Amino acid sequence: MPVTNRLSGVFAGVLLFGCTASASDFDVVPLGVQGGLNEANLSSYLVSVAAKNQFLALDAGTLSSGIDSAFARNAFAEVAWQSGSPYSAKGQLLRDHIKGYAISHAHVDHIAGLAINATDDAKKPLYGFSDTLNKLRDHLFNWQLWPNFADQGAEFALAKYRYQPLSAGTPVNLDELGMRLTAYPLSHSGSSLSAAFLLQHNNAALLYLGDTGPDSIEKGQQLYAVWQQVAPLVKQNQLKALFIESSYPNSRPDDKLYGHLTPRYVLQELTVLASLVNPEHPDIALKGLKVVITHIKPSYLKSENSQTIIQRELTRANNLGVEFVFAQQGELLHF
Ligand SMILES: [Zn+2]
Ligand SMILES: [Zn+2]
Incomplete structure (x- = not known):
């Protein structure tokens, strides 16, 4: 065989091996990544089994602007559009x-996009704890704030959205999506319930935390309970990504956290997870784990770019060797 052919054979082998080695389990398209102020970029993450292009939206703070950004960044290049459909690709x-x-919870920054796009959406399920769905039923889709686009509550129910309450710790099969969804309760400023969503496909898992305070401030064990659930998945290398909020920089006083995390508390909580994964060597237990930082709250102060500060604070304190990911709106991620 001529040298060039042999070489290209080697390259093909390397490429093939590279593809196999990097095969991902989940595709994620963030439609919104911030935790406030910018109504065009609020928490929402589309998750699909890799290359399936059938998504579950985790929160729905921003939809339309996020989909625009995703198109602009070519995130939906592999989606097969129906030319016969009366609808645009968007x-x-x-x-x-x-x-x-x-x-995850009914705060406006997690549902604004859902409300505004409901008029032109198709029939589909809304998953959440009863507490959250009841808030949507009683305070949003009630013909007072907005028409009742859901299937319960104020007459007349348009029944576009189907409330699907989740029980803590009980998995639900999302057959169409090829995923299993399990919700766990989180504490988001005392009386306010939030949720963690664990998505599983075969032997791969992805954990998304809605807004949450640290256990030490919330005076509870909710995050600890979530860490106990996912520690075995980390141990078996099944957890492909962990989405966690870091709303404020470390300078934020504890009594002004309102049920949120700062870089210090993110690391504190990850250290708890690490010690459950490997009690002897917690320092290496999470090495290489992809930790996607969500819900950074922008600031209107001239002196403060919270994104830059939070990024720096997390990176400097990263003694666990995790891989922090600062996702951009519309950027396709593979995990
Ligand atoms: Zn919230
Ligand atoms: Zn929020």
């Missing part, structure tokens, strides 16, 4: 490729 994405919404 319309098809919203209506046909987002198969449902899992809402």
Whole structure:
């Protein structure tokens, strides 16, 4: 065989091996990554089994602007559009490729996009704890703040969205999506309930935490209980990514956290997880784990770019060797 052919054979082998080694389990398209102020970029993450292009939206703070950003960044290049559909590609994405919404809690920054796009959305399920779904039923989809686009509550129910309450720790099969969804309660400033969503496909898992305070401030064990659930998955190398909020920089006083985390508390909580994964060597237990930072709250202060500060604080304190990911709106991620 001529040298060039042999070489290209080697390269092909390397490429092939590279592809196999980097095969991902989940595709994630963040439609919104911030935790306030910017109504065009609030918490929402589309998750699909890799290359399936059938998404569950984790929270729905921003939909339309996020889908625009995702198109601009070519995140939906592999989606097969229906030329016979009366809807634009954007319309098809919203209506046909987002198969449902899992809402961590009913705060406006997690549901604004859902409310505004409900008029033109297709029929689909809304997953969440009863507490969250009841808030949507009683305070949003009630013909006072907004028409009743859901299937319960104030007459007349338009029944576009189907409330699907989740019980803590009980998995639900999302057959169409090829994923299993399990919710766990989180404490988001005392009386306010939030949720962690664990998505599983075969032997791969992805954990998304809605807004949450640290256990030490919330005076509870909710995060600890979540860490206990996912520690075995980390141990078996099944947890592909962990989405956790860091709303404020470390300078934020504890009594002004309102149920949120700062870089210091993110590391404190990850250290708890690490010690459950490997009690002897917690320092190496999470090495290489992809930790996606969500819900950074922008600031209008001239002196403060919270994104830069939070990024720096997390990076400097990263004694666990995790891989922090600062996701951009519309950027396709593979895990
Ligand atoms: Zn909140
Ligand atoms: Zn929030």
